Each structure stands twice: as C-alpha cells, then as structure tokens.
Amino acid sequence: MGGAVSAGEDNDELIDNLKEAHYIRSELVEQAFRAIDRADYYLEEFRENAYKDLAWRHGNIHLSAPCIYSEVMEALDLQPGLSFLNLGSGTGYLSTMVGLILGPFGVNHGVELHGDVIEYAYQKLDTFIKTSDSFDKFEFCEPSFVAGNCLEITPGCRQYDRVYCGAGVQREHEEYMRSLLKIGGILVLPLEEKLTKITRTGSTTWETKKIIAVSFAPLVQPKNRSSEKTRIVPLPILEVRTLQDLSRITIRHTLKLNLNQDKVKSGSLTKYSTKFKRKRMYRRRMDSVLLANKHMFVSRVIPSTMDNNNNCDHVDEDRLEEDEEAVEDREQYDLKPDPPINLLREKVLSLPLPEPLKLYLLYYREK
Numbered sequence: 533m534g535g536a537v538s539a540g541e542d543n544d545e546l547i548d549n550l551k552e553a554h555y556i557r558s559e560l561v562e563q564a565f566r567a568i569d570r571a572d573y574y575l576e577e578f579r580e581n582a583y584k585d586l587a588w589r590h591g592n593i594h595l596s597a598p599c600i601y602s603e604v605m606e607a608l609d610l611q612p613g614l615s616f617l618n619l620g621s622g623t624g625y626l627s628t629m630v631g632l633i634l635g636p637f638g639v640n641h642g643v644e645l646h647g648d649v650i651e652y653a654y655q656k657l658d659t660f661i662k663t664s665d666s667f668d669k670f671e672f673c674e675p676s677f678v679a680g681n682c683l684e685i686t687p688g689c690r691q692y693d694r695v696y697c698g699a700g701v702q703r704e705h706e707e708y709m710r711s712l713l714k715i716g717g718i719l720v721l722p723l724e725e726k727l728t729k730i731t732r733t734g735s736t737t738w739e740t741k742k743i744i745a746v747s748f749a750p751l752v753q754p755k756n757r758s759s760e761k762t763r764i765v766p767l768p769i770l771e772v773r774t775l776q777d778l779s780r781i782t783i784r785h786t787l788k789l790n791l792n793q794d795k796v797k798s799g800s801l802t803k804y805s806t807k808f809k810r811k812r813m814y815r816r817r818m819d820s821v822l823l824a825n826k827h828m829f830v831s832r833v834i835p836s837t838m839d840n841n842n843n844c845d846h847v848d849e850d851r852l853e854e855d856e857e858a859v860e861d862r863e864q865y866d867l868k869p870d871p872p873i874n875l876l877r878e879k880v881l882s883l884p885l886p887e888p889l890k891l892y893l894l895y896y897r898e899k
Contacts, residue, residue, distance in 0.1 A: 536599040540583040543569045546598060549585075555602035560610065564629040567666035570598065573625045573656055592646040594622055596698065596748075600727070601626055603743055607720045607729045608694045615639035617712060617767075618675075619682040620698035620751075624653030627675035628660060630694075634673035636781045639692070641768045642677040643685065645752055650677045662897050668876045671785060680765030681754050683708065689767050697721040700748035710738065722748040780893055784876070791875050874899075 537553045540546030547565045550556045556565060571582035575590060582588075588595045596604075604626070610616070612635035618627050621642025631640045644650050657675065661667055682697070683705065691714040700722045701709060710730065713719050719730040720743075727743040754763075773781075880893050 536597075537585045539585065542583060543571065546570065546583045546585075550598060550602050553599070555599045555606075557606055560633050561602070561605045564605065564632045565598075565602070567632055567670065568625065568629055568660065568664070570595075570625070572659065573623045592649050593652060595625060600744075600746060601629075603727055604696055604720050605629065607727075607743055608696065608718055610634065610694060613637050614693040615714075616641065616694045616696075617692040618642040618696050618698070619709075620644065621653065621675070621677055622649055622698060624657050624675060624677065626696070626698075627653075627677075628657060631673040631675055632666075632670045635671045636673060638673040639770065640673045640675040641692075642675055643680055643682045643765060643767070644677055645679070645681055647679045650679055653677055661895055663899065665872065665874070665899075667895070667897065668874055671781070676768035678765065678768050680763070681752060682765070683751060684754050684763055684765045685712070686764050686766050690770065691717070693717045695719045695721075697751070698748070699752070700725070700750040702750070705751065722746050783893060784880075787876060787879050791879060 537546075537549040537555065540549055544566060547556065547562060550565070551562065556562050569582075571579045573595060574582045574588065575593070578588065578590065585598050587597045587600075608616075608630070610630060610633040612633065614634055615638065616627075616630050616634060618630070618641070621627050621644045624642065627640055627642050631638070634640055642653075644653070653675075654677070661672075661674070689712070691712055693714055694717060695709065695712050697709060697720075701724075703724065706723060709719055709721060710732065713730075713732045715732050715735060717732050719732070721728055721730070725745060725747060727746045729741045729743055731739045731741075733739055877894060877897075877899075880890055883890065883893075885893075
C-alpha cells in the first residue's frame with residue numbers, strides 16, 4: 533500500500549510531499565514526522581528506498597507506507613498526557629513519533645508478536661535518544677514494548693485513550709479491539725480493508741468513520757492451545773516515575789522555557805540548517821484513492837513547472853542551467869551553514885553541577 537505521493541530526496545522533502553497531498557494536515561503531526569528520519573528505521577542496505585511512499589518488509593521487520601502513517605497520526609488526534617497502545621508495534625517508528633506528542637506524562641505502550649522485532653525497536657529507540665538532533669527539542673514519552681499476540685492480552689486489562697492496530701482486523705475481533713478503549717477514546721485500525729476511526733462516545737455508544745481504502749496483512753490468529761495452558765500477554769507495567777526522573781523532566785522543561793524567553797526578548801528565531809539542493813524540474817504524477825462518506829474518489833495531480841503563460845508543456849532550460857550553476861558555485865566555495873547549536877545542551881553543561889549529574893540531565897546523549 534502506498535505510492536500516493538512522489539518520493540523525496542530526504543525526509544523533509546517526503547514530508548513536504550505528504551503535506552502537499554493533504555495527508556499531513558496538522559502542525560503537531562508535521563513536527564513529529566520531521567523530527568524522526570524514516571531512513572533510520574531501515575536496514576542500511578535498504579535506506580535508498582526510505583523516502584518512497586511505499587511499505588517495506590524484510591523478514592519480520594515491517595514499515596507501512598508514509599501516507600498510511602500520516603492518516604493514522606491525524607486520525608488519532610494525539611494530545612500531551614494521553615495513553616496510547618500500539619498493537620503490532622513493529623520497529624517502533626510510529627510509537628516514537630507518538631511519544632514526541634504525548635510528552636513525559638503520557639503512556640506509550642506497544643505489543644509486538646516477534647521478539648526479534650522488539651529487539652530491533654529498542655535498538656532504534658536507543659539510537660534516537662542518544663544521537664538524534666531532535667530529541668532535545670521535545671519532551672518525550674518513551675515507548676515500552678512487550679512480546680506476544682495482541683489477541684491474547686490479559687482479560688479486563690487497563691484501557692487507553694488512543695489505540696492503533698497495525699494489522700488487518702476482521703469483524704469478529706472488532707468488539708475485542710473496542711474493549712481496550714476508554715470512554716472518549718479513539719481506535720484506529722484497518723477493518724475489512726478500510727482504515728477506520730472508531731470513537732467511543734459512551735459506555736455502549738460509538739461513532740465510526742471510514743478514512744481510506746488500505747491493504748494490510750491480517751492479524752495472526754492465536755495458536756490452538758486446547759491441549760495446553762492458554763498464554764496471556766500482560767501489558768507493559770504502568771510505572772510511577774521516580775522523584776529523580778521527575779526532577780530531570782522539570783529541570784529540562786524550566787531550562788527550555790528560559791531559553792525560549794531569551795529568544796523572544798532578543799527577537800531571535802530558531803535557526804535551522806539550510807540544505808543547498810539542486811532544484812529539480814520535472815513532472816510528478818500522484819494517484820491517491822480516498823474513501824469518504826462511503827464514496828470512492830480518485831484524485832490525480834500532475835504538478836509541473838509553468839511558464840508565464842501557465843503552460844506546463846516544457847521546462848525553462850535556461851533557468852535550469854542557472855540553478856545548476858548556482859549550486860556548483862556554492863559547492864565550489866563550500867558555503868555550507870554552520871550546524872545548529874543545541875542551546876539546551878550548552879546550558880546544561882554550563883551549570884555548576886557535578887559532571888555525572890549533567891550527563892544524567894542530558895540522558896547520557898553523545899551529542
């Protein structure tokens with residue numbers, strides 16, 4: 533499933549394309565997508581395909597298409613402090629993006645069938661926390677994962693504000709999925725080949741909305757355990773934060789507020805590194821299929837460079853050559869912007885504190 537938008541040269545260009553096609557519509561979702569490079573969740577030998585709007589699978593490792601994740605994130609209507617359950621959490625890519633919105637006082641749990649995928653997810657999570665430039669820009673709700681079949685979760689378990697299932701669900705399991713949801717909560721799942729949003733409006737009342745036609749692999753059914761004890765999958769433990777952890781959250785939050793106030797007083801804005809790119813002149817074809825109000829709509833957009841007469845039949849070769857020459861000139865003189873300064877890190881390192889405490893406040897990050 534995918535192919536609704538053109539491929540990007542990097543993560544930011546992929547997000548630009550998703551915004552242009554209206555898959556990403558809110559600022560919170562856009563910030564989360566830009567903060568995490570999709571390619572970081574690919575195996576190294578497959579990274580060149582990361583910015584295509586296509587699903588990817590290698591063994592048990594799987595990522596849905598970017599357009600699908602965009603629709604899921606928008607439909608979940610995430611807010612800080614909510615609880616989230618990801619059924620079929622996979623690489624942890626979606627759970628990590630969700631954690632950037634939930635903040636430090638949210639709950640971020642995942643259930644994954646394959647133990648090797650959980651190990652892969654924790655490796656990627658550790659890399660994000662220790663090396664990503666985006667980590668210090670957010671207050672993060674770190675995800676926790678457990679191994680097991682999501683259809684064998686402990687009966688009468690806790691309920692969540694937001695639930696997502698990343699595998700195809702049949703009608704026979706719809707009620708089970710609904711039981712995981714709090715009143716006022718939102719469940720997003722592929723139900724009979726349609727991405728569906730279900731909102732629990734009361735103890736026995738629900739609102740259902742079809743979002744988009746999708747194709748997902750079906751949920752793996754539990755093994756027949758008639759001759760053995762049924763396996764129950766316990767959800768991650770809901771841990772109470774320690775005073776030490778709460779202190780770190782509060783100190784980092786206070787430092788960020790002070791830094792933002794200093795920026796406002798000085799009239800400075802956050803500076804992001806600018807990437808010099810060769811301007812590409814080409815036609816792009818986008819086919820997207822959306823389902824709304826039970827009617828199918830097919831949109832086809834063919835953006836292209838236009839001349840002064842609004843004609844799209846040719847490319848201005850002179851302008852293309854000028855753009856290429858400008859890029860070559862910049863590369864010749866190596867006019868690259870300085871890397872962005874991590875002000876929070878600098879502030880922490882300047883505090884009159886013991887070095888071990890500074891490292892703790894920085895989550896032992898390498899940069």
